[in-house]
Each structure stands twice: as C-alpha cells, then as structure tokens.
Amino acid sequence: RKEVEQDPGPFNVPEGATVAFNCTYSNSASQSFFWYRQDCRKEPKLLMSVYSSGNEDGRFTAQLNRASQYISLLIRDSKLSDSATYLCVVPRGGGYQKVTFGTGTKLQVIP
Amino acid sequence: EAQVTQNPRYLITVTGKKLTVTCSQNMNHEYMSWYRQDPGLGLRQIYYSMNVEVTDKGDVPEGYKVSRKEKRNFPLILESPSPNQTSLYFCASSSTTGKYSTDTQYFGPGTRLTVL
Numbered sequence: 001r002k003e004v005e006q007d008p009g010p011f012n013v014p015e016g017a018t019v020a021f022n023c024t025y026s027n028s029a030s031q032s033f034f035w036y037r038q039d040c041r042k043e044p045k046l047l048m049s050v051y052s053s054g055n056e057d058g059r060f061t062a063q064l065n066r067a068s069q070y071i072s073l074l075i076r077d078s079k080l081s082d083s084a085t086y087l088c089v090v091p092r093g094g095g096y097q098k099v100t101f102g103t104g105t106k107l108q109v110i111p
Numbered sequence: 112e113a114q115v116t117q118n119p120r121y122l123i124t125v126t127g128k129k130l131t132v133t134c135s136q137n138m139n140h141e142y143m144s145w146y147r148q149d150p151g152l153g154l155r156q157i158y159y160s161m162n163v164e165v166t167d168k169g170d171v172p173e174g175y176k177v178s179r180k181e182k183r184n185f186p187l188i189l190e191s192p193s194p195n196q197t198s199l200y201f202c203a204s205s206s207t208t209g210k211y212s213t214d215t216q217y218f219g220p221g222t223r224l225t226v227l
Contacts, residue, residue: 034143034215041171041199041221041223042220042221043201043218043219043220043221044154044201044218045215045218046215047218049215087153098156098159098170099144099156099216100156101146101153101154102153103152104152104153105155
C-alpha cells in the first residue's frame with residue numbers, strides 16, 4: 001500500500017455542485033494532515049489542516065477517519081476558481097521532518 | 112511581505128555542469144525543505160533542515176547536496192547534474208513553534224530545471 005494515495009481524477013463538475021475527494025494513508029502514527037491546493041505548475045498553498053476529527057472553512061470541509069486511515073475534502077457550491085489540483089499531505093511519524101505528498105486530485109469546475 | 116524566494120526560476124543546463132538553486136525565506140522559520148515534482152509522482156522530498164547546520168535526507172537525496180549556514184538560506188546544489196534531474200523544484204519553509212509539530216509549509220514559486 002502506498003504511503004499516501006489519492007484518486008488522480010480529473011473530477012469534472014458543474015458550477016454549484018458538491019464534490020468530495022478522499023486520501024488514504026498507511027502510517028497510523030501520523031497525527032496531522034493537510035490539504036494543499038496547487039494551480040497549474042505553481043507552488044502549493046495550504047488549504048486546510050486537520051488535527052482531530054475535522055475542520056470546516058466556508059465551503060470547504062476536511063474530515064479525518066483514523067480507524068479507516070483516510071481524510072476527505074468536501075467542496076460545496078463549487079466555483080470556477082476552485083479548479084486546481086488538490087494535494088493530500090501526511091507528515092510521517094508524528095513529526096514534520098519528513099512529509100509525504102499525494103500525487104493530487106485534479107478538479108475542473110465547468111460553467 | 113512574508114515569502115520564500117527561489118533563484119533562478121528557470122534554468123537549462125548541460126550534464127555535469129555544477130549548479131546551485133538558492134532558496135531564501137524572510138519569516139525566521141527554523142524548518143526548510145526541498146522537493147522535486149514530476150508528472151505522476153507528486154512532490155518528493157529531497158532534503159530538509161530543522162535549523163542552522165542541521166540537515167537530513169528526504170526520500171530522493173541522491174545527486175543533491177544542501178547546506179544551512181544561515182537560518183534564512185537553504186541552497187540546493189547539484190554537483191554533476193544528469194538528465195533524470197530535470198524537474199520542477201520547490202523550496203519550502205515552516206515554523207516549528209506551532210501547537211502541533213507540523214506547521215504550515217510556505218512554498219517558493221518553483222524552479223524549472225532542464226538538464227540536457
């Protein structure tokens with residue numbers, strides 16, 4: 001099993017739709033998790049962090065399921081500007097010395 | 112403005128010609144890291160540094176060197192570049208004083224390197 005796995009997509013959704021991505025991880029010692037957004041070949045930028053069961057920020061909700069070892073990102077009322085690649089990030093061993101990035105899920109919001 | 116800067120942004124070079132990609136941050140962050148990003152492989156960690164004079168290997172350190180003589184700078188050195196090091200490189204920094212051991216990483220704009 002890969003350390004971090006994401007469905008590469010692309011997810012093509014109409015404006016206003018709700019879309020969810022999952023990210024599975026293999027290291028049960030990981031304590032914190034992150035979703036980053038990356039626009040085409042630009043630098044990743046933090047979208048949300050998840051330390052406990054979940055986190056919500058406006059239209060974005062991140063949830064953590066430790067038992068099944070996955071995190072999810074839910075985007076409600078999708079906007080054209082949400083089109084990007086979403087990267088799941090899992091620090092290893094509870095510390096951030098080494099981190100593993102997922103390969104990303106590509107979202108395309110269609111007018 | 113808080114930022115991570117990288118130079119050069121674009122570089123085309125030839126096999127074996129030593130090069131250095133600079134990375135600098137103005138946020139007084141202790142932690143800095145280098146990544147490379149390749150299609151289908153995502154970002155992979157090359158080296159990281161917990162503080163001045165403290166560096167360690169990431170997942171793909173072969174063919175790279177780093178140094179951390181000052182807190183703000185973390186250059187990436189390719190002593191003898193090869194075509195398989197053609198990639199998009201990102202430097203990142205992070206504070207270590209947050210509530211959790213892992214804090215937000217701030218990324219530089221990236222360096223697109225082509226080795227012929």
